[in-house]
Amino acid sequence: MKILVVEDEKDLNRLIVKExxxxxxxxxxxxxGECAFDYLCMEExxxxxxxxxxxxxxxxxxxxxxxxxxxxxxxxxxxxxSDIKDIVRGLDLGADDYLVKPFSFEELLAxxxxxxxxxxxxxxxxxxxxxxxxxxxxxxxxxxxxxxELSPKEFSILLYLIxxxxxxxxxxxxxxxxxxxxxxxxxNVIDVYIRYLRKKIDSDSDFKMIxxxxxxxxxxxxx
Ligand code: CA
Numbered sequence: 001m002k003i004l005v006v007e008d009e010k011d012l013n014r015l016i017v018k019e020x021x022x023x024x025x026x027x028x029x030x031x032x033g034e035c036a037f038d039y040l041c042m043e044e045x046x047x048x049x050x051x052x053x054x055x056x057x058x059x060x061x062x063x064x065x066x067x068x069x070x071x072x073x074x075x076x077x078x079x080x081x082s083d084i085k086d087i088v089r090g091l092d093l094g095a096d097d098y099l100v101k102p103f104s105f106e107e108l109l110a111x112x113x114x115x116x117x118x119x120x121x122x123x124x125x126x127x128x129x130x131x132x133x134x135x136x137x138x139x140x141x142x143x144x145x146x147x148x149e150l151s152p153k154e155f156s157i158l159l160y161l162i163x164x165x166x167x168x169x170x171x172x173x174x175x176x177x178x179x180x181x182x183x184x185x186x187x188n189v190i191d192v193y194i195r196y197l198r199k200k201i202d203s204d205s206d207f208k209m210i211x212x213x214x215x216x217x218x219x220x221x222x223x
Contacts, residue, residue, distance in 0.1 A: 033057025052079035161220035
């Protein structure tokens with residue numbers, strides 16, 4: 001994982017770099033906006049920590065130019081500006097997150113983990129929950145080392161569950177996402193497919209991921 005840190009306060013820049021490196025990230029850093037834009041054009045990063053108030057070009061402008069060039073690197077803005085308008089502006093420009101100074105390094109690291117995970121998902125089109133891996137590139141499903149054969153409908157339902165893992169989904173939500181026609185409220189087709197999925201995904205494993213929430217629907221859980 002490679003992160004770019006852009007912060008003109010030298011001590012803070014050094015501290016962020018040190019913290020990230022101790023977590024195992026590869027880190028590059030610079031101190032002004034123009035330099036940041038050049039770095040972004042030359043290298044592919046898994047995420048950028050971008051200060052807003054910077055010499056030569058501010059963070060918003062850096063992001064605007066980068067997005068215009070088609071650079072999709074996730075961005076976490078850092079700023080002393082707590083004005084809600086600035087936050088909205090940053091997010092509208094396509095930032096992924098916004099952290100107001102002063103912040104704790106614990107929080108910064110947590111947000112960096114979220115940022116880089118998002119990038120990995122979008123980039124690879126692969127979803128994971130514990131040892132279950134759903135790969136949309138070749139539509140393969142694995143639990144641990146085991147390759148699991150699914151029908152197209154089963155795959156669609158599992159994909160919907162894993163994209164929304166740890167969230168309870170009603171039968172109606174699942175139906176609406178998988179079939180174009182509306183949910184008639186009487187059909188038990190979802191229950192039938194869930195039964196098939198359980199057999200294929202969960203039956204050989206101690207941990208059962210697909211769980212029933214009685215009277216509501218289903219959830220794919222990681223713990
Ligand atoms: Ca600054």
